[in-house]
Amino acid sequence: MGEVLVELTVNGQLREATVEPRLTLADFLRERCRLTGTHLGCEHGVCGACTVLVDGAAVRSCLVFAVQADGAEVTTIEGIGSPDGELSAIQSALRDCHGLQCGFCTPGFVVSVSAFLRDHPNPTDQEIREALSGNLCRCTGYQGIVKAVRQAADAGHRGEL
Amino acid sequence: MKPVSFEYHVPETIDDATKLLAELGDGAKVLAGGQSLIPMMALRLAVFEHLVDVGRIAELQGIERREGGLWIGAGTTAATVEASADVASMVPLLAKATPLVGHFQIRNRGTLGGSIAHADPAAEYPAVALALDASMDVMGPKGRRTIAARDFFEGHWSTTMEPDDLLVGVSFPVWSGRCGFAVEEFARRHGDFSLAGATVGVQLDGADRVRRCAIGLISLGSTPERAGAAETEIVGRPITEVDPGEVGRLAVAGLEAVPADLHGSAEYRKRVGAAMVARAWTAAITEARDG
Numbered sequence: 001m002g003e004v005l006v007e008l009t010v011n012g013q014l015r016e017a018t019v020e021p022r023l024t025l026a027d028f029l030r031e032r033c034r035l036t037g038t039h040l041g042c043e044h045g046v047c048g049a050c051t052v053l054v055d056g057a058a059v060r061s062c063l064v065f066a067v068q069a070d071g072a073e074v075t076t077i078e079g080i081g082s083p084d085g086e087l088s089a090i091q092s093a094l095r096d097c098h099g100l101q102c103g104f105c106t107p108g109f110v111v112s113v114s115a116f117l118r119d120h121p122n123p124t125d126q127e128i129r130e131a132l133s134g135n136l137c138r139c140t141g142y143q144g145i146v147k148a149v150r151q152a153a154d155a156g157h158r159g160e161l
Numbered sequence: 162m163k164p165v166s167f168e169y170h171v172p173e174t175i176d177d178a179t180k181l182l183a184e185l186g187d188g189a190k191v192l193a194g195g196q197s198l199i200p201m202m203a204l205r206l207a208v209f210e211h212l213v214d215v216g217r218i219a220e221l222q223g224i225e226r227r228e229g230g231l232w233i234g235a236g237t238t239a240a241t242v243e244a245s246a247d248v249a250s251m252v253p254l255l256a257k258a259t260p261l262v263g264h265f266q267i268r269n270r271g272t273l274g275g276s277i278a279h280a281d282p283a284a285e286y287p288a289v290a291l292a293l294d295a296s297m298d299v300m301g302p303k304g305r306r307t308i309a310a311r312d313f314f315e316g317h318w319s320t321t322m323e324p325d326d327l328l329v330g331v332s333f334p335v336w337s338g339r340c341g342f343a344v345e346e347f348a349r350r351h352g353d354f355s356l357a358g359a360t361v362g363v364q365l366d367g368a369d370r371v372r373r374c375a376i377g378l379i380s381l382g383s384t385p386e387r388a389g390a391a392e393t394e395i396v397g398r399p400i401t402e403v404d405p406g407e408v409g410r411l412a413v414a415g416l417e418a419v420p421a422d423l424h425g426s427a428e429y430r431k432r433v434g435a436a437m438v439a440r441a442w443t444a445a446i447t448e449a450r451d452g
Contacts, residue, residue: 134264
């Protein structure tokens with residue numbers, strides 16, 4: 001089966017590779033770019049751990065083939081926060097509110113919430129819960145995560161990466 | 162990397178896409194947003210030799226007023242539908258159904274046409290298209306044609322389109338006058354497929370009688386269902402003489418292929434469906450009456 005040349009900008013850096021069409025964007029990021037912050041939980045679009053931004057839109061990278069993202073700008077969890085390790089506002093809020101425990105689901109939450117607060121700077125509690133419903137957490141529980149999003153929104157953060 | 166290997170094709174025009182589909186035959190499948198297709202491939206419930214990615218065909222994008230209706234390109238994402246002022250004002254039922262489609266991350270990729278062509282009886286868009294008598298704008302090897310929604314949905318994940326047909330767009334009629342619309346669903350968790358759901362459109366005349374109504378049912382058959390008998394029963398009656406519970410009971414009375422699984426028996430789903438119809442009916446009537 002034919003391989004295809006793809007060219008993506010990942011966290012501002014141009015990445016070129018020849019890939020099998022069946023390679024998902026999630027696997028492209030993890031295996032070809034060595035960006036293993038994007039986590040794979042279910043690999044069929046349920047858990048949200050693999051959420052990344054494609055041209056600014058939060059999407060499940062396990063439900064996008066790398067070939068479909070040819071030419072796109074991708075932001076992963078590695079592109080959030082500053083290069084010296086300083087946390088983004090949302091990451092800090094998650095830490096403050098015990099919004100993570102094992103951390104496996106956290107990259108997906110951070111990316112989803114970043115896009116959500118950018119598009120909804122003054123969310124209601126109901127909107128926050130709806131926005132979080134596409135990401136599963138199996139150990140921390142959701143209360144701390146909901147609280148963290150509330151805190152970040154109230155502090156005026158607009159989903160800054 | 163879980164799907165089986167396939168050849169990837171990425172045409173840039175509708176003509177090229179339909180030529181490819183005709184050439185490649187049964188082993189080819191159209192890939193739009195992939196939010197239903199890719200999970201099926203990841204689970205290996207579906208295997209294809211060729212995928213024809215229509216995501217880069219500009220002609221499949223857009224929301225346009227055409228011939229008294231609203232035409233929406235099949236490749237338009239649910240997120241674009243959700244943000245469209247034209248959809249909100251001209252096809253409110255579609256606007257109200259859209260937030261119930263998956264989660265926002267899914268709506269950023271999933272397309273209107275993809276959902277309708279996939280024809281999942283648990284999906285919102287097929288039920289809305291059926292309730293509103295939408296027409297499907299289809300391109301095949303012999304040219305372009307229109308298929309009415311009532312002739313489109315054939316069975317679970319199956320439509321009357323041929324394998325070498327491409328859904329190009331969907332035209333939604335625009336209702337005017339004293340209208341109300343509502344969608345109600347019951348799902349155990351937000352964003353899950355519903356156990357049962359209802360989409361209702363109603364139009365009243367000046368004396369508060371039902372001039373027309375449209376009831377679409379979600380997750381209550383092998384296809385989206387239309388409660389035609391209930392509609393006929395209700396049209397012409399003053400709204401004060403229509404009991405929402407009766408509308409619900411009438412709407413589910415004739416259903417013959419209600420699914421049953423771990424989440425609920427067929428009988429339970431019918432009861433939930435009747436309750437969803439009643440709630441949607443009440444909301445639609447309130448909107449129509451109060452503006």
